[in-house]
Amino acid sequence: MEIDKSILTQLCSHKKELSDLRRRKEDNDREIERLEDKGTVVSDSVTCGKKGKKPLGTKRITGFPMPEYEKRLRYKRIYSNMLERQITRLDKEITEAEQYIESIPDSRIRRICRYRCLDDSLSWGQIARRMGHPHTAESCRQAFEREIGIRK
Template sequence: MEKHILEQYTDLQQEERDMVRRIQSVSDKLLNMEMSGYMVADSVTCGKKGKKPLGTRTIKGIPIPEYDKKRSALKTYKMQLKLLDDKLLQMLIEVEKYIQSIEDSRIRRIIRYRYIDGLSWVRVAHRMGGKHTADSCRMAHNLFLRDEK
């Protein structure tokens, strides 16, 4: 398996987190629109008797086009998230099979920490413990992937 496929998996994980953040943002805006009761207000006259108005009323409401646009965006984002979840699950299965096929336990752990857990090289070295440094983990990783080709 090439390095770019492993990195693609990490990118898909980030993309999924971004999509969840977008969904939460649009949901919050919709909820705010619904909870506030209205977004726009206008004052209108109730008629005139001669030049004098009979009275005024305030009309309040949700701007339907904006509300519908946000609901539509939310629905689209949720469908995209479902597709991302499916793609991520398929790729996770492939990546896990590949990682399990690696004979060296040390390399398996490094690759799992880096790509499955999405850790930085410093955190990978910390998890590996002992004499491992960020550079030693990165170099072992790069050497292994270069030899795999």
């Protein structure tokens, strides 16, 4: 089974996209809670009519912001659906990436690929420290790029 090497470069980006989507959903959920807790958050003063240029009086109106609340509920459904699809896609891509990494015959390259793609996109310096003494950030980067054939 041939696995597309570019999956390794996309994996880190997909993980970040997933965490961003989770953050957006949480922000939206907090906004919904705020709207529900506060209750009457919209208020305005209106004039009751005019006699010439003078207003006859003003009234204060308060109410629940239904359009905003409904918009937030719509976003909640959208973000939930997007998250579900992203998680499914990410699980599939992680499995494919792990299969590809396991198929690499060189243990050194396998470790570098795991650190870079599966361990939350460590920096090249962090990877070099985990790899041990003779490794440098540049040597790890070059070995990775030689293996997958694209720049990351």
